Amino acid sequence: MPGHEVAKDDMMIDEYEQKQVNAVPDGFNSQYLKIYYGKLFPYEEMFKWMSYANDGKHPACNQSYFGRREFSFTLDNDVYLRYKTFNSVSELENSIKEKCPVKIDIGPVYNVDPAKRHSYAQSGCYPEERELIFDIDMSDYDDVRYCCSGADVCLECWPLMTIAIKVIDTALRDDFGFNHILWVYSGRRGVHCWVCDGKARRLTNELRAAIADYFRVYKVGNENSHKKVSLMGPALHPFLVRSYTEVLKDFFERTLLSSQKIFSTAERYEKILDMIPDESVTSELRGKWQDNRRTSNAKEDINVARWEQLKHLLQSGKQKMQGLRRCVEEIVFSYTYPRLDMEVSKHMNHLLKAPFCVHPKTGRVCVPIDPNRCEDFDPTAVPTLSTLIEELNNEGLRAEADNDRDRTSLGKSIRFFQSSFLEPLVKSCKEEMISSYNAKLQQSKLQQSKNVLAAI
Amino acid sequence: MLAVRSRKPAGYDDVPTLPLYRSAPALDVRLEEFELFAIDRLRVLKGISDGLSRGKKHEEMEKLVTDLWKTNMRHPQASEDINKDIISHFVLRLVYCRTEELRKWFLSMETALFRHRFRNERPEAQRSLMAEFGLAYKKVDISELESVMDKLTQVARSTSQSLPTADAIFYKVPFAEVPELVGSRRVFISKGHAYIAMSQVVSLVATHFRSHLSKALMLTNRKWTSTIVEQEKNRLTPIVEALSTSYLGPDYSQPKEFAEISLREIDDIAKSSFPMCMRHLFEKLREEHHLKHGGRMQLGLFLKGVGLKLDDALAFWKAEFSRKVGAERFDKEYAYSIRHNYGREGKRTDYTPYSCQKIISSTPGVGDHHGCPYRHFSEENLTAALSRMGVNSRALGDVMSKVRNKHYQLACTLTFEAVHGTSCEAGINHPNQYFSDSQMIMKSKNHSTANDTQMQIESS
Ligand SMILES: [Zn+2]
Numbered sequence: 001m002p003g004h005e006v007a008k009d010d011m012m013i014d015e016y017e018q019k020q021v022n023a024v025p026d027g028f029n030s031q032y033l034k035i036y037y038g039k040l041f042p043y044e045e046m047f048k049w050m051s052y053a054n055d056g057k058h059p060a061c062n063q064s065y066f067g068r069r070e071f072s073f074t075l076d077n078d079v080y081l082r083y084k085t086f087n088s089v090s091e092l093e094n095s096i097k098e099k100c101p102v103k104i105d106i107g108p109v110y111n112v113d114p115a116k117r118h119s120y121a122q123s124g125c126y127p128e129e130r131e132l133i134f135d136i137d138m139s140d141y142d143d144v145r146y147c148c149s150g151a152d153v154c155l156e157c158w159p160l161m162t163i164a165i166k167v168i169d170t171a172l173r174d175d176f177g178f179n180h181i182l183w184v185y186s187g188r189r190g191v192h193c194w195v196c197d198g199k200a201r202r203l204t205n206e207l208r209a210a211i212a213d214y215f216r217v218y219k220v221g222n223e224n225s226h227k228k229v230s231l232m233g234p235a236l237h238p239f240l241v242r243s244y245t246e247v248l249k250d251f252f253e254r255t256l257l258s259s260q261k262i263f264s265t266a267e268r269y270e271k272i273l274d275m276i277p278d279e280s281v282t283s284e285l286r287g288k289w290q291d292n293r294r295t296s297n298a299k300e301d302i303n304v305a306r307w308e309q310l311k312h313l314l315q316s317g318k319q320k321m322q323g324l325r326r327c328v329e330e331i332v333f334s335y336t337y338p339r340l341d342m343e344v345s346k347h348m349n350h351l352l353k354a355p356f357c358v359h360p361k362t363g364r365v366c367v368p369i370d371p372n373r374c375e376d377f378d379p380t381a382v383p384t385l386s387t388l389i390e391e392l393n394n395e396g397l398r399a400e401a402d403n404d405r406d407r408t409s410l411g412k413s414i415r416f417f418q419s420s421f422l423e424p425l426v427k428s429c430k431e432e433m434i435s436s437y438n439a440k441l442q443q444s445k446l447q448q449s450k451n452v453l454a455a456i
Numbered sequence: 457m458l459a460v461r462s463r464k465p466a467g468y469d470d471v472p473t474l475p476l477y478r479s480a481p482a483l484d485v486r487l488e489e490f491e492l493f494a495i496d497r498l499r500v501l502k503g504i505s506d507g508l509s510r511g512k513k514h515e516e517m518e519k520l521v522t523d524l525w526k527t528n529m530r531h532p533q534a535s536e537d538i539n540k541d542i543i544s545h546f547v548l549r550l551v552y553c554r555t556e557e558l559r560k561w562f563l564s565m566e567t568a569l570f571r572h573r574f575r576n577e578r579p580e581a582q583r584s585l586m587a588e589f590g591l592a593y594k595k596v597d598i599s600e601l602e603s604v605m606d607k608l609t610q611v612a613r614s615t616s617q618s619l620p621t622a623d624a625i626f627y628k629v630p631f632a633e634v635p636e637l638v639g640s641r642r643v644f645i646s647k648g649h650a651y652i653a654m655s656q657v658v659s660l661v662a663t664h665f666r667s668h669l670s671k672a673l674m675l676t677n678r679k680w681t682s683t684i685v686e687q688e689k690n691r692l693t694p695i696v697e698a699l700s701t702s703y704l705g706p707d708y709s710q711p712k713e714f715a716e717i718s719l720r721e722i723d724d725i726a727k728s729s730f731p732m733c734m735r736h737l738f739e740k741l742r743e744e745h746h747l748k749h750g751g752r753m754q755l756g757l758f759l760k761g762v763g764l765k766l767d768d769a770l771a772f773w774k775a776e777f778s779r780k781v782g783a784e785r786f787d788k789e790y791a792y793s794i795r796h797n798y799g800r801e802g803k804r805t806d807y808t809p810y811s812c813q814k815i816i817s818s819t820p821g822v823g824d825h826h827g828c829p830y831r832h833f834s835e836e837n838l839t840a841a842l843s844r845m846g847v848n849s850r851a852l853g854d855v856m857s858k859v860r861n862k863h864y865q866l867a868c869t870l871t872f873e874a875v876h877g878t879s880c881e882a883g884i885n886h887p888n889q890y891f892s893d894s895q896m897i898m899k900s901k902n903h904s905t906a907n908d909t910q911m912q913i914e915s916s
Binding site for chain 2: 122174175176177178199203206207209210211212213214234235236237238239240241
């Protein structure tokens, strides 16, 4: 049923969260939010983005384009307003300022104004365009991280998100040929991706599903099986090979092995031994690891050492079965490969939280992430509502910058959004618009001259 | 009466026998053929659908489809095969154009059928079909092929296909044209282009077939609602509407084993085991001695599904209707459609009881009593109807909250649970399922009370 799908993000209210809210007493309140929407939220930029060059003067501009985009607001009192549409940046701005939504979601562009969908009952109101979107949530990684679980994230597990960004971003650009990709911190424990090229926005649901499946390596309904990843066939697809050699392997061996202490206890290494379908190998390793506790070199990380032993045994020539070589890769994939919420990507009508919203539980702003420098992104250093308000109130900074936003730490994020994403996007939308307009013009001239000839 | 351009010039065996259904044929079709051909094709599509949902392997499917086609689509006169093929396809377009769900199903099954038939054409015919679609892709030239050869080899190895040779033919197409090859990682893609091997061309052609058919179905739908449905309301419309009910899930067209109800018990059973939508129709019929077309279809097919025999059905409807319109008019105007529902009149076929999905999406007008009460009743009427069914006030609140959230089938499920005092894990998806689940519970209750009595007698 096409309908609102509440992000899992906001449905889980557990103890962790309570703690977190208490830990940041000045994190989030509607008074602060009013100031944020009043002085900091980038309305112009959002409008420019969602207009995709249709806000210009060119005759090919579709003036109704922005007005057919669905926005939805979640209000303070849990009231949920769907199918809100706006015809101009000032309408958008006034409505947000008036309602002060704790969350803004963005839906598709419909064939007609979805706010008036009831008057189109006959011809129908259906999504016509929608960015290709991806939603990656840290809580889906709970079986492979030992530092925290559920809603929490820390710098030890955040590299899992870095991996996801690198793998998906590279494939979207190199394999699928997309260029205008925006990565956004979801405000708490994950990332969102917006692919905004014209041909991405016009993808059918079937193609969205195909792209999502291209990224799928996890088995479905695997709760009770040990192997989470199944890399079938005698070889890997070039996309998986590239992801493995360029990203996954390094992150696993250089970062996650020690930071997550993947082999440190029997309970943990047993999970990995479960993925090896050969008794003799697993019992040999288990034997080594059980006595090896005392003899191992104190300087050497035990996780790295055990991984090397495992690899050596599985990849040495004496392993008769080819299948076992694949095990090493399967283990790495299981512990590192991006876990996408497939349903979000597959359907045009799925709503996704707008960038620059403030997460109501953490008070953190959903800022863009630079995929080229995603290793440097620190979710714990993202501006919060209260720090922004402080910065606004700081008289000293007031003199230095000529607008409110530039004297806060949000300024940098908005400038990045503008220069790295928005400007190239609008430029290419304009070019695309003009060239398709000219092609049509040419066509109709040709048609006219044909008609003239026919008349003679 | 059939005026078909011959598609097959004599002596040319390579010309495909597989039509692309690009435009509706200028054919006059006999009404019987209209329906019979469609039913035969529907058997093929349903067979494919069943095969796929049982997870049959590729080779099993190939054999299945070949058999299905042979059994159902051969015309007694071989020369008419192609007409039957084309006519049946276009009739089913009418049938399956009308909702998103129907279109989706038809699109998948027709595409699966097309793929099968395309694969079984000879290469020359395949090429001419590609040309007919205007798929004029250039082969990847030697130097480019060399530069990506290791990737192509990798893909071939990863999918256990035969490895490409240096002179292999590959086409480079936008990835959007081969979604299934992309989704299963069976192609190498680079900068938005997929490199497809000659053996994968079927996917490319199937994509075009599918998108063409998808657009055509939207157009047909528009035409259907704007003109056909009204123009043909006495001729094609009822046939088309009946045909479209014959798919999806267990169709309840054959009564369950214990189900056979007689006219004597029908009032009691209606009270105890009919879902509200049917109970309402039943009561209205008793009250007003009349139901409009939508109501007659919804209730009539349901009664057939619960096991009311044709003769009893005729008697039942006649008893009511004749009090309003007279026996003679009943025989003349209404009896036909009841026999039709049972497949006795004209077409030798079964019509299937409506599912919840269908009932919920129906659009009853003024004077109509069919549809889904949870969806179509006012809150006031619904509350009153629920109380009449014996739903207590606590359960009533739960039901109404489901209704407000538009979860009509859940509302019906809760009603079922309240009325029967047991849980209904599977949920209600079909009025006939409501009925048979209810009967099952009633039977087991009766059974256990009977046993209890027995025990008392023994112990006393
Ligand atoms: Zn952590």
